[in-house]
Amino acid sequence: MSNFASSKNLSQRMTSELGRAIVCGEYPRDKSLPTEAALCDKFGVSRTAVREAIKMLTAKGLISSKPKQGIRILPEEHWNILDAEMLSWSLQAKPSLHVLKEFTQMRMAVEPEACALAARHASQERLAEIEHALKRMELSVENNDQAAELQADIDFHVAILYATENRFYIRMRDFTTTALNVSIQHTNPAIANPKGVVEEHARIFNAIKTGNAERARNSMFLLIDEALSIIEQKLDQA
Structure with missing residues (x-):
């Protein structure tokens, strides 16, 4: 008891x-x-x-x-599955990969547009926060520090939500943090080239920094599409 x-x-x-x-x-x-x-x-x-x-x-x-x-x-x-605590419980259920697939599909509808908004509206302070997370990703990959890489990756995506300067996107931060904490641990190990993951994130940041909304949107879409493909492969093998 x-x-x-x-x-x-x-x-x-x-x-x-x-x-x-x-x-x-x-x-x-x-x-x-x-x-x-x-x-x-x-x-x-x-x-x-x-x-x-x-x-x-x-x-x-x-x-x-x-x-x-x-x-x-x-x-x-x-059920209010946008509640971070509810999502955390769902990710503990079996099979959690189905939950991750649904979450990743939602990311494809949210994060590319968040990148486009960030490219249009991000302040220098917000850009610095995204860049700082990116540099931490680079350093953690060089040091083979997976825990630090995971946290920096999550911080990168959350920093983009803040850079939209849109309150509704910013409110997605806890939900996004909770789900990415599990999702990235499934997808990143399946990618043979960790430096390539950093390069993909760098392309997103550079597009946002230069104000290229369309490139920022497309770069994030491709990143999430790759993650979705990995999750779908895992589901097929289950």
């Missing part, structure tokens, strides 16, 4: 544990979840913590809780 009694925030801990369990299919989708009393016993928390967790998961579109109906898991179309 899980016991979160020593946690300073029991409801958040329980939200994470219960949410992950639901998304990963540990509870039957066509039946009600255990009662509040049963959840209190299972997780070793108070009824208040359980109710707070239920509120949080309801806000994410994962469950509904109504009198006489109990706590029910909602159909997946109601």
